[in-house]
Amino acid sequence: MRVAIVGATGAVGHELMKVLEQSRLNFSELQLYASPRSAGITLTFKGQQLTVQATPDGPIPADVILASAGGSISQALAPKWVEGGAVVIDNSSAFRYDPEVPLVVPEVNGEAALGHKGIIANPNCTTAIAVVAVAPIHRTYGVKRMIVSTYQATSGAGQKGMDELLEQTRVQLDGGVAGSKEFAHPIPFNVIPHIDVFQDNGYTKEEMKVAWETRKILGDESLQVSCTAVRIPTLRTHSEAITLDLERPATPDQIRDLLAGAPGVEIRDNPQEKLYPMPLTASGKYDVEVGRIRQSLVFDGGIDLFVAGDQLLKGAALNAVQIAEYLQEHGALN
């Protein structure tokens, strides 16, 4: 089986290669594609040097294409890749809301991937991290309302986002005035409640993605979701404060027991030992850290919790590779 990465030189592409090196996915060949300006670069995979090629304007000779080169490239080229016979696992938002395209987090709705028509969408990073923790709760207790406030890392804007945070922090520490290019405002020591573009209803597209995609992945259009998406000066891992109103009351102990057995979750919830989810400990980790589990003070029998997940991994590269693994294990790949 041949695997291709489109967008191999970006932050997610870098993580895709690292995850594939440790993956149980059985494949014989890895092809790397990126923009023409990155063509010719060599990258190391399992000790071998692979040369990055310019993404062609037509089919790619691969069985699975992991696409992470932005929405406009996916929009234009994914249909051609499918025509060429590949299954496309797309990390952009281009196809996520297409009713013909499954939106998949394997721990939650892996079976949806099996019904694909060529393209499978990888969810928004904030959504992927939240649903790993929320899906088991929804199945057992029925989530009616979900209120999310995010603490999102600069790597959500790719390697350039992280570079800007580091460079501009140094500028400010050296007595200068930090500037901005990747973000709407300087990010060092600041908080920016603005990720992606604003919609007519006053929410950003990032905030609405959490509502739209959580409903689609959980298969429950009645679920009410509200999000405030905020960029903060961290490098990687998105954290989220989540409040849940439940159909059937739950206690924190019940939720801890439930999530202790949930795939993709690491319970990190011992406040007396100063154990709770944090970017410092969640970065580089496959599992999403879940903690601060406590009874809601505004919803009877509701639950508050805090999650931290590496959005380059579970929020992007890891989830994409896990989709491919799921397909292969279910005999749905060549």
Place this chain on the structure above:
Amino acid sequence: MRVAIVGATGAVGHELMKVLEQSRLNFSELQLYASPRSAGITLTFKGQQLTVQATPDGPIPADVILASAGGSISQALAPKWVEGGAVVIDNSSAFRYDPEVPLVVPEVNGEAALGHKGIIANPNCTTAIAVVAVAPIHRTYGVKRMIVSTYQATSGAGQKGMDELLEQTRVQLDGGVAGSKEFAHPIPFNVIPHIDVFQDNGYTKEEMKVAWETRKILGDESLQVSCTAVRIPTLRTHSEAITLDLERPATPDQIRDLLAGAPGVEIRDNPQEKLYPMPLTASGKYDVEVGRIRQSLVFDGGIDLFVAGDQLLKGAALNAVQIAEYLQEHGALN
């Protein structure tokens, strides 16, 4: 009238002096007190050098004492200061929940200050910033439920907190491993969902303060409040994402109109122009920035908003001086 600051050399003490310099409070003398190890330091006030004295173990010869030296010092000494004839405006949490002690944000419940028995409590910074925006909404539309997620600056832990952020960020940028002393974990490029001590119910004291104090200031024990308090790597200004469930439905335009005339509020809510509350713009400002005003997606007729307020100012020093001004303007000071 004689004013004294206890805790003059701390971060809030520094802001108290700056705010007093610009205050309309009419006073003839300013005395500065701090720990014995800071005694003898001279600080400049309105161009004059004032010498810091060691806080005595008994009465202080002042009419108004602005105390910001921590809970244990206030607990031990404030009763003696009151016996000596002073009105104490206390920035610690020592007396906030005492039913005999008014907890005051002048824009919201200034009249409560007039009923004091010697001590007036200044609220927790997070609460003070939130209620400036929420109180007018509560009065007009009736807040039933309030869900708050905070983005709190290191200055909540005083000057040492800010110094640790700057120093340890430099350590990390230089390739070292950041450490921690003021915070439970390293704070550079991290998020710590732990401020103050944990309570039996799994909430931190900081989180419960927001619930307890909001109810006391608004005079409504039926108000349901839940908070997630999170320390992030910023220097000053706390930001807060707030979701409100209302008795009477409100539209975002109605809330903008209402808050446009509210004292202590600066509406900063023009997403298309990239205008919303941020530490970068709110730091050093007396007013609390309020923006991202939008219809709740989980409560019919409810409202989501985002606030940013300088917690050394409205969250501490400014509010304390405003209480003294209020007392003087109502003939309640010598």
